[in-house]
Amino acid sequence: MEKVIQGKAYVLGKNIDTDQIIPAEHLVYSLSNPDEVKLYGKYALSGVPPEQGGLPVGNIPFIQEGSFESDFTIIIGGPNFGCGSSREHAPFALKVAGIKAIIAESYARIFYRNSVDGGFVIPYETSEHLNQLINTGDDLKIDVESNTLENLTSKVTYTLNPLGDVFSIIEAGGIFAYARQENLMAQR
Amino acid sequence: MAQTITQKILSKAANRTFVDAGESVWLNVDILLTHDVCGPPTFDIFKEEFGSEAKVWDPKKIVVLPDHYIFTANEHAHRNIDLLRQFAQEQGLENYYDVGTDRYKGVCHVALAEEGFNLPGTVLFGTDSHTCTSGAFGMFGSGIGNTDAAFILGTGKLWEKVPESMKFTFDGPMPEYLTAKDLILQILGDITTDGATYRAMEFDGEAIFSLPMEERMTLTNMAIEAGGMNGIIAADEVTERYVRAKSSKPYELFISDPDAKYHSKYSYDVRKLEPVVAQPHSPDNRATVRSVQGTKITKSYIGSCTGGKLTDFVMAAKILKGQKVAVTTNIVPATVKVALDLECERYDGQTLKQIFEDAGCSIALPSCAACLGGPADTVGRSVDNDVVVSTTNRNFPGRMGSKHAGVYLASPLTAAASAITGKLTDPRDFL
Secondary structure (H helix, E strand, O other): OOOEEEEEEEEOOOOOOHHHHOOHHHOOOOOOOHHHHHHHHHOOOOOOOHHHOOOOOOOOOOOOOOOOOOOOOEEEOOOOEOOOOOOOHHHHHHHHOOOOEEEEOOEOHHHHHHHHHOOOOEEEEOOOOHHHOOOOOOEEEEEOOOOEEEEOOOOEEEEOOOOHHHHHHHHHOOHHHHHHHOOOOOOO | OOOOHHHHHHHHHOOOOOOOOOOEEEEEOOEEEEOOOOHHHHHHHHHHHHOOOOOOOOHHHEEEOOOOOOOOOOHHHHHHHHHHHHHHHHHOOOOEOOOOOOOOOEOHHHHHHHOOOOOOOOEEEEOOHHHHHHHHHOOEEEEOOHHHHHHHHHHOEEEEEOOOEEEEEEEOOOOOOOOHHHHHHHHHHHHOOOOOOOOEEEEEOHHHHOOOHHHHHHHHHHHHHHOOOEEEOOOOHHHHHHHHHHOOOOOOOOOOOOOOOOOEEEEEEHHHOOOEEEOOOOOOOEEEHHHHOOOEOOEEEEEHHHHOOHHHHHHHHHHHOOOOOOOEEEEEOOEHHHHHHHHHOEEOOEEHHHHHHHHOOEEOOOOOHHHHOOOOOOOOOEOOOOEEEEOOOOOOOOOOEOOOOEEEEOOHHHHHHHHHHOEOOOHHHOO
8 A cells, every 4th residue: 555645635624424525316327347347437526515625714625627526635624524324336436536535633433434344534633623724725744653734835734643443344344354364255 | 131123132142141332243144135226345355355255144144135226227236237147147046036037025124024024033234224123023123334244144143232212102093194204203213313423212102002014114114314323113912913924934032021121211192293204404403294284395204214115105196196296296115025015905996006196196116215315317306496395304405316305304194295286284173
């Protein structure tokens, strides 16, 4: 896995549920056929009401019209990120759009499990209200080994909560890769 | 060591005598549930990880109930049903309920109960967040994603962190105007949408045990709306009577020890509670119906795993008998069985179906339908600036279709009373 994650921030509010991350009408596309997979990038975060996307100003599109990938790399959220349905399409869509990490105050359980076990995005937690301290478009740098977040735009560094036991699953690339690495299941 | 009912069930599934809240344990899974939205990607991951010729761990323990996008012209949705059918054939899954046949059931959480898959003391995982519904049967039920489900398909096991439990006790006899939906919306307003994250929500008290199974299912169904891992109600004679009528399989009854440890305890006297709604755009945005009475609505929707069971329609019929609706009112039975029951079950001399038709409601075919918006041609889907009063479970922006619409979550009594006036209306005005 990458030791440093660097890129632009996309800031969101609290309770970003899975219907906002990927609206239910788009759940019909295949998650394995490449032509259909890219549609998950196109529609990622398309359920967020426009004025609540790209805080603090709002009305900043996550995906440019006609594009399948986002210019943003790290999502900054508030409490209860990923609440709602069990759809694994949600962290999958964010990954397809180019998101590598989310930093939020807390996560809903199923979204958190899906992000980790599917190896899609790293779900960092922090006790700071980062979505009120960071602006959409700020250049951010996460140091994975030291659990720090540096805002290169404002020159402020924050501490992220350690990932704990799930770090090894994330490092392996998901639950199946981890299970093989730990000899919990047969090698391919 | 004292344990809660959730701990006891997980102890059994982990082949242990005691599990402590906070420890991660490997569980033997009794039933894995999936449907048309999450089944196909789950099967893809299973084949990718275990091999294209791999066999599932136990074909009898996998239940596949297509229910989300059934009555639509969307070709991708049809393709996903084909993928379910193909996998069920390859693997010999006897519990596959195919669309377009007389085996089709409808909404999975209600069908699981009707078909006798809910057994006290067992462990159910499902690729749907409302899998917690089955906790009404004194069992553990929880939602998971595709990757975790694929892991279960191959191994029959899953790791889970044993949850702390929160206890919600409802004392007193249930007043006629109050429903399980009002109780869970009351709780949500108190603890908010992440108030039970990673925890078990245990329901107890005289009012709870006076409820029929369908109403108990409404309570456990919405545990996920507070972030709960599971919702649970100990099985009693009502549960046993329901289960025995559906299944001859063995089951085991568990109850919480009196000295079990809880994260927190909440007590309510149902005689002091009122009909409530969750206002847009969050299930915890509670208000008494009286305080928002008169708010204009454009649609009323009675359906889903939460509010599309026979008991929900009996309640709605009580209000709608002899009345006319003022706004589009969609009646969406959760399952084929519920739809058939609408034609037989009578209230005050008329079948529920007649009551709804006479009132001017439209009755749709059983599926998840517009609870989660769905493809553009889904019946009841919200459009533009719709204001919907709905017996469903979620009202985040865009949940029922249009992200400019507002959804008020309510009981079937409130949804029916509001349909008649075209405004949010306390059901006591019609009872």
